[in-house]
Amino acid sequence: MKRREYLEMLAKPSPTTIPMSDAHTQEIDPLIGQLVASRYRVIKQLGEGGMGQVYLAEHEAIEKKIALKVLRPEYTAKEDIVTRFQQEAISASRIKHPNVLDVFDFGKLDNGAAFLAMEFLKGNDVADELIEKGALPPERCIHILTQICRALAAAHEAGVVHRDMKPDNVFLQRTGDGEEIVKIVDFGIAQLKSNEEPETPGGPKRRRLTKTGMIFGTPEYMAPEQAAGKKADLRVDVYACGIILYEMLTCCVPFTGETFMAVLAAHLNDPPPPMVQMKTDLQISAELTAVVERALVKSPDERFQNMAEFAAALLDTPEGLNLRSGRERFSSSHSIVPSTTNFSAHSVTAAVDAQTISGSTQNISRSDTPLDASGTVPGQAGPSKSLVLGSLAAVGLVGSVGSYLVYTLAIAAPAEEATPSGELSAELAPTPSVGPPVVAPVKEPKIEPAPTVATRIKLSVETEPPGATLSKNGFQVCDTTPCEVEADPKEQLELEAKLGNKVGHAKVLAQKDQTVRITLVGPKPTKRPRPTAPHPTAKPKQTAMCEVDVGGLKILRPCQ
16 A cells, blocks of 8 residues: 655664664765764664655754755755755744654755754654554544644644645654654645745745645545645645544555555545444444544535644543543643634634633534624623634635634633623613612522532552553553552553563453552463474394305305
8 A cells, every 4th residue: 555655755764774883884875974064963874765865863063863854866956846845844843833843954965965954753653553553542542643633733823734644744752751742744745825825916926836736645645625636725634634543543544546546536436434344343432433434524614624623522532531531631731722813804713612721621613603803702701701713724725825714712701791791872771760679588599519529549550570661541651660540430441561571461440449460471482392202213123144055155144
């Protein structure tokens, strides 16, 4: 199945990396050991693709490990390829998000080959993870995809549509405390707002990199409108992320074909096969299935309209609620909703529950309430009750700037503040009645019992031997055992402890505080055939020989 596409360079670890000191390596690749741009010392090659190579290098002044992505010299004369190569750096620098690979330098070698200097990552991409481990647990899929949503929401607000989202471009790495962090890479064919704007009359002429009818991307992950060469906006990234989620859950892509065009035709015409058809033992909720199906709707208008909607729907599934109740929460510091931007008053609106930002119940729904010219919902007290957030919808491979989508955070007000603020006009003000004031009977206030807050279950996990790392439902939660793990009441936990080549497992239903003990066992010894004693060699039957005189000669012959 095709995963590698034109204009893509791979940064896979090389299975046959040769040490820098090896003279053979220096002979094969003269760049190793060289100083690039007077600051980057090339250490070794990390990977190689059709368009170039990726190297491990070190910034000599600050002794920081970086990655260098170098375009092959034969492409130096191809202006469009060099421009796209540079565009990757421009896109990343615009976004500046912790879930986007940082590309911080662009330049050329002495031979004219262009290079990018970027953040050096250690880990696996999702494509490799699926090859090594098969389908991923639903909670981990949601954990990965919500981080993707954060990154793409920031990209979309910055005017960047990725257009080539796929597992190969989603890199996974772990922090020192075991947290799994997603990095989006390869914005080489991203659609930039500035590349799609019409030229200013009398201004400098801009060379557009794309035009309607051109197809860029990887066929297995292309949205129908992208496959048809039509104008595309940020919702092509929503569709591609739906394919990624489908693949992470089943280890299969929904649309395949023997040729490039056959795959595109399937995106345009065929419904995605049910996921249980691809993975018969798949166990996910109906809500999560519905989220995947909505992301893969053919019509862009019927999909999630932005990454915030997509992420909120994921976190509102039973699997998402289970994820949020555990170690990973969608806190306000990691909000996927873009920051405030100026948009037109006639933009599409969507009401976002305030709890979306706080990390509790997340619910994004469409709203027909229009915005007034100030950007607030009529009837609300002011900006403190409404925060207008934007996500750029850069439609089209050419043409003018696309329509903007405005999303409103409707902060739930107390009941007494529901009435619109402001004074009534003199004509509409009621005439006060004259007479003694009527005192209403005072009712004794009804005291509502305080809501019961579910108590978290605490599990003390011990292992034999101790000192193991501990994972809960696929996520590492402890660096060293013994340690304590929290869970919701009646939450089903799958615990895995690892220490060297020893592994132990335990399935626990969290009902009360308890101690869980896990015994680690090493790999089973390879069975070797038992040595068997050699069969005794049967002695040949001895034949009696007799000496016989034949013509004066004495010979031996069997006795008669």
